Amino acid sequence: MQARVVMLVDLDYFYAQCEEKRDPSIKDKPVVVCVYSGRSEDSGAVATANYVARKYGVKSGIPISLAKKRLKEAPDAVFLPMDREFYEGVSERIMSILRGYADNFEQVGIDEAYLEVTAKAKGKFDEAADVAARIKNEVRKREGISCSVGVGPNKLIAKIASDVKKPDGLTVVESSQVESFLSTMSVDRILGIGSKTTKRMGLMGVKTIGDLAKHDVQMLTEVFGKTLGTYFHKASLGIDDTPVQERGEAESISRIATLKENTREMDVILEKANQLCEEVHVALAEHALTFRSVGIVVITTDLVVHSKSKTFENPTNQLDTIEETVKELFEKLLVELEKDARRVGVKVWNLGKQQKVQEHLTDFMKSSKS
DNA sequence: GTATGCTTTCGGC
DNA sequence: TTACGGCCGAAAGCATAC
Numbered sequence: 001m002q003a004r005v006v007m008l009v010d011l012d013y014f015y016a017q018c019e020e021k022r023d024p025s026i027k028d029k030p031v032v033v034c035v036y037s038g039r040s041e042d043s044g045a046v047a048t049a050n051y052v053a054r055k056y057g058v059k060s061g062i063p064i065s066l067a068k069k070r071l072k073e074a075p076d077a078v079f080l081p082m083d084r085e086f087y088e089g090v091s092e093r094i095m096s097i098l099r100g101y102a103d104n105f106e107q108v109g110i111d112e113a114y115l116e117v118t119a120k121a122k123g124k125f126d127e128a129a130d131v132a133a134r135i136k137n138e139v140r141k142r143e144g145i146s147c148s149v150g151v152g153p154n155k156l157i158a159k160i161a162s163d164v165k166k167p168d169g170l171t172v173v174e175s176s177q178v179e180s181f182l183s184t185m186s187v188d189r190i191l192g193i194g195s196k197t198t199k200r201m202g203l204m205g206v207k208t209i210g211d212l213a214k215h216d217v218q219m220l221t222e223v224f225g226k227t228l229g230t231y232f233h234k235a236s237l238g239i240d241d242t243p244v245q246e247r248g249e250a251e252s253i254s255r256i257a258t259l260k261e262n263t264r265e266m267d268v269i270l271e272k273a274n275q276l277c278e279e280v281h282v283a284l285a286e287h288a289l290t291f292r293s294v295g296i297v298v299i300t301t302d303l304v305v306h307s308k309s310k311t312f313e314n315p316t317n318q319l320d321t322i323e324e325t326v327k328e329l330f331e332k333l334l335v336e337l338e339k340d341a342r343r344v345g346v347k348v349w350n351l352g353k354q355q356k357v358q359e360h361l362t363d364f365m366k367s368s369k370s
Numbered sequence: 371g372t373a374t375g376c377t378t379t380c381g382g383c
Numbered sequence: 384t385t386a387c388g389g390c391c392g393a394a395a396g397c398a399t400a401c
Contacts, residue, residue: 014383035388045388048383060383063387082388109383109391194380194394225372256389295377303387307378343388 002123003175006244007115007132008150008158009098011091012167014111016050018087019080021144030056030077034064037258042068047082051167094143101135104244114155116244125151125174132170153178156240160189178238183210190235192228212236249287249351254297255279256345262301264340266330273326276346281319284348290315292350294325300339308333315352322348 011017015033020026030053036044042065049058049067056074058067064079071077091110099105104116121128132149139145148169150161157178161171173181187209188198204223206212212220213236221229234240255276263269273296284291295309308329312321326346334341 037388043387047388061381061387063385065386069386084389111383192393196395227373250391252391254390258388293376297378299387305379309377311376345389347390 002118004116004153005118005121005123005125005128006152006154006158007102007117007128007135008155008162009113009115009132009135010148010150010162010166011094011111012146012148013048013050013054014091014145015048015082015087016053017145018083018090019078020050021090022086026078028052030058030071030074032058032064032067032071032077032079033082034067034079035082036064039258039260043258053077090143090145094139094145097138097142098135101131102244104246106244106247108247114158114244125172129170129172132172136168136170153238154240155242155244156191156235157181157238159191160185163189179213182213182236182238183208185209187212190232192231192235197224209236249289251351252347252349253280253283253289253291253351254295254345254347255283256297256343258343259341262340262342264334264337266334269330269334269341269344270327273330273344273346274323276344277319277322277326280346280348281322284317284351288354290317290352290354291322291348292316292352293348294322294329295347295349296326296329296333297343297345297347298330298333298337298341299343299345300337301342302339303342304339306333306337309347311350315350317354322346 016031019031019033031050032053033047033049034044035047044064046058046060046062046064046067048060053071056070058070087110095107095113098113098115101120102115102117103119106114108114117128117131121131128151132151136147136149139147146168148162148166150158150164151172152158152161153175157173161173164171185208187193187201187206190209201212206215212232217230217233220233223229224232257272257276259268259272292315293309293311295307297305297307299305310325310329
């Protein structure tokens with residue numbers, strides 16, 4: 001029985017790097033990939049930026065206008081609209097390269113994947129480092145994209161390791177190094193520890209993963225409950241038994257859009273919402289999926305997010321159901337809002353694979369014959 | 371008290 | 384000094400069940 005070796009491959013500043021690949025002449029310039037909302041020249045936000053732009057304080061999530069201001073002294077800066085289809089194509093080809101190096105493979109989002117490499121690296125970390133180097137070379141040669149890789153005895157360590165050096169990094173943390181590797185890391189590096197839990201732990205005097213490891217599991221289960229307490233305890237010791245496994249289809253499908261003007265008029269909102277319902281329905285149909293939950297979101301003029309949702313007993317795939325539920329939810333939500341709506345969204349989840357009715361009937365007839 | 375499931379909000383990219 | 388997307392999964396908060 002070999003000790004596990006797990007790898008996390010993270011494609012560096014992915015959207016912006018795809019743009020550099022498409023047009024290498026922009027490589028040494030600040031590159032900012034933007035999501036334009038269409039309501040005015042520069043309204044919208046930054047999806048991601050290359051490291052040249054990051055030196056100017058331009059990063060994911062900031063307004064485009066702020067990014068332009070920060071790049072005033074860089075007249076060669078390049079602002080490009082997001083081209084998701086192009087990035088998805090690049091991602092798909094890279095993911096199929098990565099798959100070839102893995103015993104087991106798990107893609108996480110468009111730019112990240114876990115690889116179980118225990119067998120391929122014969123349980124040895126130095127062989128895993130060679131595999132990682134080969135992966136980086138092949139991805140660079142075939143697709144012209146750099147990535148940062150973390151190698152560790154499990155997913156938890158591989159993920160944290162991948163963040164240590166980027167872009168174009170490779171960090172290996174062997175089992176014997178796990179304790180000192182984790183000891184000074186902030187607790188919020190652990191998946192499942194968000195801002196609230198970080199604050200609660202801070203009040204207990206726990207700031208680093210090393211601090212967390214000093215508390216016994218009984219104490220943690222008293223404070224956080226059995227499931228979470230046990231999980232935090234294991235994570236603090238670098239223990240993570242979760243397997244690397246293929247993910248199914250997305251767990252939710254959503255579409256959101258910015259309105260031309262701020263409004264609280266139901267007609268205007270429902271017109272946009274119905275477009276979004278149709279888009280969601282098309283996406284469902286493409287994958288032959290049903291849903292059991294429907295939700296809406298409204299972002300008001302003060303940029304506060306409000307949402308409502310409804311879950312049904314039985315799965316369906318009907319556009320009518322989406323549209324009717326969305327209407328009902330907007331009517332409920334709008335009366336609660338004091339500000340106008342700026343953006344609206346529609347989402348479905350609790351997805352399932354659509355059964356083929358004909359098969360069912362055939363099965364039924366087969367079974368009723370005997 | 372803990373587990374589970376649903377709803378809403380948060381945060382990464 | 385402000386400025387502000389789209390999509391996803393995770394986290395948090397709550398209700399209910401055991």
